[in-house]
Amino acid sequence: MEEKKFDRERFDRLAEEIRYVTTDMICRYGQGHLGGSLSLTEIIITLYYRIMNIRPEDPEWKNRDRLVLSKGHSGPILYTTLAYKGFFPKSWLATLNMDDTRLPSHVDHNKTPGIDMTAGSLGQGLSCACGMALACKMNKKNFRLFCIIGDGESNEGQIWEAALFAAHKRLDNLVAICDYNRLQIDGFTEDVLGLEPLTEKWRSFGWQVFEMDGHDWDDIYTKINMAAAVSEKPSMIIAHTIKCKGNKPLENKPECHYVRIADTETYHEIMDGLGCKDIQLPY
Amino acid sequence: MNFHDMEMRGVYAKTLKEFMDKNPNVVCLEADLGKSSGTVPEIQEKHENRFIECGVSEANMICIAAGLAKEGKIPFCSSFTSFATRRVYDQVTISVAYANNNVKIVGTAPGITNGPNGGTHICFEDLSIMRAMPNMHVYSPCDPYELRSVLNHMMGEHQPTYMQLIRLKVDPIFNGQYQFDPNKAVILHNGDDVTLVSTGYMTQFALKAARDLASSGTGVDLIHYPSIKPFDVETLVKSARRTQAVVTVENQNIIGGLGGAVCETLSEIHPTKVMRLGITDQFGEVATQQYFFDKYGFGPEHIASACRKMSKTGAVYQNKV
Numbered sequence: 001m002e003e004k005k006f007d008r009e010r011f012d013r014l015a016e017e018i019r020y021v022t023t024d025m026i027c028r029y030g031q032g033h034l035g036g037s038l039s040l041t042e043i044i045i046t047l048y049y050r051i052m053n054i055r056p057e058d059p060e061w062k063n064r065d066r067l068v069l070s071k072g073h074s075g076p077i078l079y080t081t082l083a084y085k086g087f088f089p090k091s092w093l094a095t096l097n098m099d100d101t102r103l104p105s106h107v108d109h110n111k112t113p114g115i116d117m118t119a120g121s122l123g124q125g126l127s128c129a130c131g132m133a134l135a136c137k138m139n140k141k142n143f144r145l146f147c148i149i150g151d152g153e154s155n156e157g158q159i160w161e162a163a164l165f166a167a168h169k170r171l172d173n174l175v176a177i178c179d180y181n182r183l184q185i186d187g188f189t190e191d192v193l194g195l196e197p198l199t200e201k202w203r204s205f206g207w208q209v210f211e212m213d214g215h216d217w218d219d220i221y222t223k224i225n226m227a228a229a230v231s232e233k234p235s236m237i238i239a240h241t242i243k244c245k246g247n248k249p250l251e252n253k254p255e256c257h258y259v260r261i262a263d264t265e266t267y268h269e270i271m272d273g274l275g276c277k278d279i280q281l282p283y
Numbered sequence: 284m285n286f287h288d289m290e291m292r293g294v295y296a297k298t299l300k301e302f303m304d305k306n307p308n309v310v311c312l313e314a315d316l317g318k319s320s321g322t323v324p325e326i327q328e329k330h331e332n333r334f335i336e337c338g339v340s341e342a343n344m345i346c347i348a349a350g351l352a353k354e355g356k357i358p359f360c361s362s363f364t365s366f367a368t369r370r371v372y373d374q375v376t377i378s379v380a381y382a383n384n385n386v387k388i389v390g391t392a393p394g395i396t397n398g399p400n401g402g403t404h405i406c407f408e409d410l411s412i413m414r415a416m417p418n419m420h421v422y423s424p425c426d427p428y429e430l431r432s433v434l435n436h437m438m439g440e441h442q443p444t445y446m447q448l449i450r451l452k453v454d455p456i457f458n459g460q461y462q463f464d465p466n467k468a469v470i471l472h473n474g475d476d477v478t479l480v481s482t483g484y485m486t487q488f489a490l491k492a493a494r495d496l497a498s499s500g501t502g503v504d505l506i507h508y509p510s511i512k513p514f515d516v517e518t519l520v521k522s523a524r525r526t527q528a529v530v531t532v533e534n535q536n537i538i539g540g541l542g543g544a545v546c547e548t549l550s551e552i553h554p555t556k557v558m559r560l561g562i563t564d565q566f567g568e569v570a571t572q573q574y575f576f577d578k579y580g581f582g583p584e585h586i587a588s589a590c591r592k593m594s595k596t597g598a599v600y601q602n603k604v
Binding site: 109158 | 333343346374382383
């Protein structure tokens, strides 16, 4: 794949801004899925700025690459990225979860330009992505299917049904990424329902498996491209991430999955945790 | 074409194959029950590349169908009614209905027609739970010609749909001229004494009861509902205003399905005494059709008896007595 221009400083700044805006969106509403949004920041930015073939001005463009955000509760980080790419006005970001919003807490393809599949009830998105990847092959199209699942989501039996199916059908146009931040609502993944050895599980299901540092620009870019180049097999990238990455006081804390802002003081506490300076909200 | 001698599943497979012959976007999905729904070997052999075997994973099948539909395919997926609805209720709710994906779900062997498989496989609530789902269209054809027409309608409409498919051979009620209209119930027998409402598998028995009663002087207005949702309010209310007494019969739990729809409608628009026949809030069991009819009281003779009884109630309200 042709390398799109990569300016590390610019991307660091972009990630900082997208984290700041996403956190503000959630906190001004008063509650939301912060941890699993921030853990995906670098991955989502890399997909939309460096990897995926998209046309923000034509969100339904038939030959675009698709992303199914199976862990649909991470919608906020995707909305911010889509707005920054120009899929819709940044002013919409201030409406997250508000009455009549087009940006609901879980992604909805009937409401938001750029959302390729409705998701949120965990375990379903990977199967939907399999259907989309299969249709792509039947239609002899070359677009690619990216699908992001959660580690907690991997408790769902349907994930493993989809794993069997994708390997059986040799869906090599499907690249799945597991946001392995090792935390879910009730605690650490290994305490709630152990996933290890996760890499071996996916490999034994017939997938080509990669691991990456989900916050390292180079590693993300390299591994996604390697996964996309695999033939005859679907690919799974286990992304080692830090839940609520970028907000130091909340990083890797079980309570960061879903934050509630009781008052102005809590709002400032969480915003200050990002340690950002000189960022203007775009709404 | 003559479908008199075909099993309903044979008609389904033949019709679906015709769609696939004509339209390269039509796909058939199965979850290891293709032989049961008739698509194996009919479609598996003729359209190998568009026959998608998902194995025993109904949840996966429904969401794969949603993904295919999202990309412009027209998926028909089938399984027993129990597995096509209650087992995958959340997948159908979210990935099909809420997402508004053009998926056609075919539930085979409804209610007592799955008798040999018993309580684990019999579903008496699919019409009830599916009609409670926004965006979902719910059909229950009663004979091979209506099945053909319903399938043609489904093929032409871009919307989430659930259809009950009786697998067995059913004697035709209609002919090749029949045209299904989801917004219109079908009056199969005219009478002024009692309104009888039926759908799907029970319509053949309701018709027999109506005809038997005609010879003994009870006039039955028999309304068959091939579409449970949308539900034709006008035909029901018009008949109920005249007869003042309604009997419903369905191959389902009497809670929430056809009887439920009738009661909801009438209680709001024209409160009328209703007697609901069907399974009285029990699970299925391994049993013959006659056993179910006798145990729960909804075979042809029970329908006739209920109609006679209710016609007397109706007569009071009609000031005939």
